[in-house]
Amino acid sequence: MRKISIISQKGGVGKTTTSMNLSHALMLAGKKVLMIDMDPQSNLTASLGLHGPGLTGIDSVLLDQGDINQYIVNLKNGLDLIPAGDKLGELEFVTKGGAERGFRLEAALRKLKSKYDFVFVDCPPSSGLLGMNAIMATCEIIVPVSSDFLSMQGLSRVLGIVQYIEEKLKRKNKKWIVLTRFQQRRRLAQEVKEKVYRYFPRLVLATSIRETVALAESPSYGKTIFEYRSASRGAQDYSDLAKDILNGERA
Amino acid sequence: MRKISIISQKGGVGKTTTSMNLSHALMLAGKKVLMIDMDPQSNLTASLGLHGPGLTGIDSVLLDQGDINQYIVNLKNGLDLIPAGDKLGELEFVTKGGAERGFRLEAALRKLKSKYDFVFVDCPPSSGLLGMNAIMATCEIIVPVSSDFLSMQGLSRVLGIVQYIEEKLKRKNKKWIVLTRFQQRRRLAQEVKEKVYRYFPRLVLATSIRETVALAESPSYGKTIFEYRSASRGAQDYSDLAKDILNGERA
Ligand SMILES: Nc1ncnc2c1ncn2[C@@H]1O[C@H](COP(=O)(O)OP(=O)(O)OP(=O)(O)O)[C@@H](O)[C@H]1O
Ligand SMILES: Nc1ncnc2c1ncn2[C@@H]1O[C@H](COP(=O)(O)OP(=O)(O)OP(=O)(O)O)[C@@H](O)[C@H]1O
């Protein structure tokens, strides 16, 4: 079971877009995939069409020791989701419990009954306890980098944090970088791509996800790109990215 | 002195881009402006060309009761900045102090010696103590909404939070919405614009900021759009937005 966090401290770089579409692409490639929404904003949950007050999910697991298996929502054959839940934001303010608070998701994942090939954890754009739980619970991280200066800054920062955690806890996470919202004709996008390839050659995944309006539209229908427009370039890019992940494919 | 927070829980909607460029536009219109970087990611600080470890700023004011006047960096005649500082992220984890922790920025602003026409507070994409301090310290908020589904969701959420605070503390903040990263030809952008105008007619500012690559490029040079490309559409849009703010101009 490959457990992967989608992490970046920069906002709006495509963490949620990648979580939902890469997961569905892997399911279409025959894999059994679980997505977990670790963002109190519930963007992943809403993007997949689940709304409404009183929604519960990973918040009950992390705050009230709920059984993780009770909160799995089956979306399709081979694609499941654990929603964020309305109370997830409270985890950041839990003061009792010391270091254990950072390992609650890891403990919960060990109790999963179903055999998944992939577990993806969509993270919020911040570095508190939620992101910490995701890093501790997974063995791989994907950092989406959108093609601009501040996103590049965020990349160095998050890799630094992960490295610090790895040294402190003597553990190694596999790291991947994916270029997102890529606009071929923008010089800035080409400059960022070239810099990322130069500084992190062994981490960059071969496929860049191009900026295409269908990827921005599909969440408003509660659909992934494959449900919304399966012949689009966005669907093609995420299918190719899934192959990269399956092959451990670097650029 | 108009004190304005730039707030949204959605990442990457243009809070920082708006903070730096609207501030500079107002200074060019003859106003004396102070920007405060309340994001531990220091994006505003870096976008204006200030880098380097050991940078101190509003973190020292909020965590160590530093004198706010000591941390003002004068960028131009009429345009000042208080950097975030490396330790700003620690504020979210301060547990001693109860409700007072949410009012530290407000207390600090009262000690400002210089007479500013505008104070802008750039906020992180989250709703913890940093955002709380910004809301308490300012009398107006601007919520940038980029032209997509998740950004619209974030808008309702943040307006709900601000309303809740207003009821609890019996105070009224003036609220403004600005459409950002607007792409005329995208149907989704037109749909979001039309929805925002319909649901919040008295809050939307007349000028939408168009998506233009120069706005994404200028931070990599440590420059605002006016320093980088003063004849660009991005500069025009932020100049027009400054006029809207000066006139209390709604759409
Ligand atoms: N390749 C793309 N083409 C077009 N639009 C995109 C693409 N990737 C993401 N978007 C849009 O950009 C916005 C930000 O993307 P997304 O919400 O996935 O980023 P995020 O990193 O999860 O943001 P946050 O930090 O708020 O969690 C969304 O409206 C999304 O639909
Ligand atoms: N109108 C625009 N045209 C082109 N690019 C833009 C525009 N507005 C913002 N951008 C770019 O989009 C990215 C996100 O913008 P910005 O960092 O200002 O958003 P933010 O809301 O402050 O993000 P965060 O939530 O991470 O603080 C940046 O790289 C910025 O340069």
Ligand SMILES: [Mg+2]
């Ligand atoms: Mg997200």
Ligand SMILES: [Mg+2]
């Ligand atoms: Mg910002």
